Amino acid sequence: MSTLATLFASASLVVAAAVAAADEGGNHLKDGPEAATVRSACSVCHSTDYIEMNSPFLKRAGWEAEVGKMIKVMGATIPEADVPRIVDYLTRNYGVE
Numbered sequence: 001m002s003t004l005a006t007l008f009a010s011a012s013l014v015v016a017a018a019v020a021a022a023d024e025g026g027n028h029l030k031d032g033p034e035a036a037t038v039r040s041a042c043s044v045c046h047s048t049d050y051i052e053m054n055s056p057f058l059k060r061a062g063w064e065a066e067v068g069k070m071i072k073v074m075g076a077t078i079p080e081a082d083v084p085r086i087v088d089y090l091t092r093n094y095g096v097e
Helices: 003-021 035-042 049-054 060-072 080-094
Strands: none
Touching (some): 035 080, 060 080
């Protein structure tokens, strides 16, 4: 096997291992009527771990800004009709008072 083929095979194994390690099997969103909407909207681009990581800091206005940033800056394709429901869910389940 050539050096390039060996390097490619090694890199492929590293990528496969990283994908397997990134499995979110233990990370579940809190139950709620919009959990499925939030999961489908957010996990397209990032782990739902980010929701819990931000939860100690964000009030409703913070979650509104965060969802807005995901749409306007990061290019998330979240239907406008889903935005209030996503913000409500995040505020209720992960927001601070």
